[in-house]
Amino acid sequence: MIWMRECEVAVVGGGPAGLSAALEASTLGAEVVVLDRDDGPGGQLIKQTHRFFGSRAQHAGVRGIDIPDILTEEATEQGVEMIFGAEVAGYYPDGVLTFKKDQKWCKLRPERVIFCTGASERFLAFPGSDLPGVYGAGAVQTLMNVHGVRPGQRVLMVGAGNIGLIVSYQLLQAGVDVVAIVEAAFDIGGYAVHASKVRRLGVPIMTRHTVTRAHGQQQVEGATLMQLDEDWDPVEGTEQYVDCEAICLAVGLNPLAELMWQAGCSMAWIPQLGGYVPICDEDLQTTVEGVYVAGDASGVEEASSAMMEGRLAGLGCAHSLDRVDSDRYRQRREELLHELAALRSGPTGAKIREGLQKMQQAQPLRQVLVEGSDC
Amino acid sequence: MSEYRIQQHPILQFSLGRRVKFYFEGEALEGREGEPVAAALHAAGVKVLKYSAERERPRGFFCAIGNCSACLMRVDGRANVRTCLEPLREGMWIERQQGKGDLDA
Numbered sequence: 192m193i194w195m196r197e198c199e200v201a202v203v204g205g206g207p208a209g210l211s212a213a214l215e216a217s218t219l220g221a222e223v224v225v226l227d228r229d230d231g232p233g234g235q236l237i238k239q240t241h242r243f244f245g246s247r248a249q250h251a252g253v254r255g256i257d258i259p260d261i262l263t264e265e266a267t268e269q270g271v272e273m274i275f276g277a278e279v280a281g282y283y284p285d286g287v288l289t290f291k292k293d294q295k296w297c298k299l300r301p302e303r304v305i306f307c308t309g310a311s312e313r314f315l316a317f318p319g320s321d322l323p324g325v326y327g328a329g330a331v332q333t334l335m336n337v338h339g340v341r342p343g344q345r346v347l348m349v350g351a352g353n354i355g356l357i358v359s360y361q362l363l364q365a366g367v368d369v370v371a372i373v374e375a376a377f378d379i380g381g382y383a384v385h386a387s388k389v390r391r392l393g394v395p396i397m398t399r400h401t402v403t404r405a406h407g408q409q410q411v412e413g414a415t416l417m418q419l420d421e422d423w424d425p426v427e428g429t430e431q432y433v434d435c436e437a438i439c440l441a442v443g444l445n446p447l448a449e450l451m452w453q454a455g456c457s458m459a460w461i462p463q464l465g466g467y468v469p470i471c472d473e474d475l476q477t478t479v480e481g482v483y484v485a486g487d488a489s490g491v492e493e494a495s496s497a498m499m500e501g502r503l504a505g506l507g508c509a510h511s512l513d514r515v516d517s518d519r520y521r522q523r524r525e526e527l528l529h530e531l532a533a534l535r536s537g538p539t540g541a542k543i544r545e546g547l548q549k550m551q552q553a554q555p556l557r558q559v560l561v562e563g564s565d566c
Numbered sequence: 567m568s569e570y571r572i573q574q575h576p577i578l579q580f581s582l583g584r585r586v587k588f589y590f591e592g593e594a595l596e597g598r599e600g601e602p603v604a605a606a607l608h609a610a611g612v613k614v615l616k617y618s619a620e621r622e623r624p625r626g627f628f629c630a631i632g633n634c635s636a637c638l639m640r641v642d643g644r645a646n647v648r649t650c651l652e653p654l655r656e657g658m659w660i661e662r663q664q665g666k667g668d669l670d671a
């Protein structure tokens with residue numbers, strides 16, 4: 192049996208971006224349904240035991256795991272309907288979303304849709320990298336912090352960005368040895384506070400090093416590390432064997448944009464934002480009318496900006512549904528853009544700012560296409 | 567007790583389901599009801615979840631959120647089940663899948 196219904200706004204993904212989008216749109220009076228394939232809200236936040244850095248934005252100092260409850264409670268008060276265990280698999284040209292729930296395919300026809308699907312982890316190719324025991328850093332976080340299972344007793348971490356550093360610290364908290372953190376770049380990418388925390392606990396951070404091989408027949412038993420030269424090639428003779436049962440890859444994320452490809456959104460390749468992202472305007476509306484995007488799916492950033500983006504997209508939807516007068520819309524929009532600009536200021540925001548600039552340069556393409564289709 | 571299960575954690579408390587028995591390749595193992603099948607297997611020390619289609623390379627847990635397909639297994643006769651998401655239930659029959667799996671079974 193096919194279940195089909197309509198709603199005003201559908202939000203795909205109930206992480207920080209999706210929950211915030213739902214909250215903003217519903218507060219302004221729109222009817223909102225959130226679909227998430229997980230069995231509860233929060234997205235990536237449910238495994239983040241550390242206190243959030245997030246600059247001036249709300250929730251700084253709160254542990255990531257506590258944020259979903261705060262947002263969900265507010266959203267529920269606003270009458271947002273949330274459907275969990277609902278994996279969205281398609282968005283059709285007639286604006287119908289199809290999702291699988293309890294082994295059944297269900298349909299929803301929203302007037303507006305906001306994709307807040309987050310990102311997926313990047314892989315690194317090296318001999319043996321397909322062996323069991325090589326994990327994404329987020330996977331290790333899920334296994335450990337959600338399910339209470341360690342990946343092994345000795346772990347090698349690849350990548351010294353914030354994720355690599357934070358997950359290393361969480362491994363130590365779970366009683367696991369982190370044999371080393373290797374980082375190909377000259378510098379540690381993550382915040383100094385996170386780096387010194389793991390260093391104090393005796394974990395070496397080896398910059399200009401990478402993993403060149405995972406050893407083991409059926410599963411990881413060790414790894415070879417090598418130093419890199421100026422051209423980022425491994426230096427012969429610097430091979431170093433480490434004994435480990437697990438290798439954890441923290442080498443970045445790619446936006447989960449499949450549904451937006453399917454919706455026919457114009458996409459742009461912007462490495463600073465994590466790969467292919469939908470081209471969108473300041474309201475975060477993509478090139479397909481009524482289709483919005485927010486959070487890591489629109490460019491990999493962090494949770495604070497994901498929440499602000501969610502708000503912005505929710506506001507845009509409510510405005511396009513005539514739920515908010517133009518003055519209030521403009522004022523709120525300024526507020527949110529201002530918050531986002533603050534989050535993206537300073538040296539840590541440089542990469543995102545560059546990415547967004549590229550996005551703006553990609554903008555004319557949309558104009559051309561729109562004008563082209565008019566004549 | 568499994569060396570993989572975290573017994574004590576400075577921040578988290580794990581509310582695990584009741585102990586249930588399940589079968590992996592015919593062997594009886596114990597896990598916690600409602601946890602993902604792959605987590606239960608991992609806790610029992612099983613890391614190889616399937617073999618790849620062409621070269622029959624072993625595959626294990628990789629993304630944990632249903633994005634990749636490294637953990638596809640045969641569960642109660644159903645092929646291609648994402649065991650990183652599938653909740654464990656009493657008496658489940660879990661098998662390693664060879665290659666692409668057979669939909670008719």
Ligand SMILES: Cc1cc2nc3c(=O)[nH]c(=O)nc-3n(C[C@H](O)[C@H](O)[C@H](O)COP(=O)(O)OP(=O)(O)OC[C@H]3O[C@@H](n4cnc5c(N)ncnc54)[C@H](O)[C@@H]3O)c2cc1C
Pocket residue numbers: 203204205206207208209226227228229232233234235236239241242243244245277278279280307308309310329332353354355357358447485486487488492493494495496497
């Ligand atoms: C180790 C680690 C540490 C971090 N630390 C910080 C920090 O200290 N501060 C900070 O601000 N940020 C931090 N971040 C980043 C932050 O977690 C993310 O930027 C943020 O969660 C992105 O929010 P989102 O809502 O866009 O996506 P997500 O949180 O990824 O949520 C996406 C949701 O969409 C759902 N979904 C995806 N596809 C579908 C589909 N087809 N159908 C239905 N549902 C779907 C998923 O189940 C998920 O619930 C950290 C990330 C990691 C991995």
